[in-house]
Amino acid sequence: MTNLVVLIPIALFLGAVGLAAFLWSMKSGQYDDLDGAAWRVLDDGDDKPDAD
Numbered sequence: 001m002t003n004l005v006v007l008i009p010i011a012l013f014l015g016a017v018g019l020a021a022f023l024w025s026m027k028s029g030q031y032d033d034l035d036g037a038a039w040r041v042l043d044d045g046d047d048k049p050d051a052d
Contacts (some may be wrong), residue, residue: 025031
């Protein structure tokens with residue numbers, strides 16, 4: 001029973017840290033361009049001119 005006295009506040013703290021990190025990432029625009037990353041994976045860069 002004494003373990004729960006320690007583990008429950010730790011779990012609540014870690015949950016709050018995770019929520020704060022998620023809200024920060026939403027506020028800073030981490031999820032704005034979801035399609036751009038998918039297209040960049042498929043782009044092999046052949047359309048760029050050679051730098052001779």
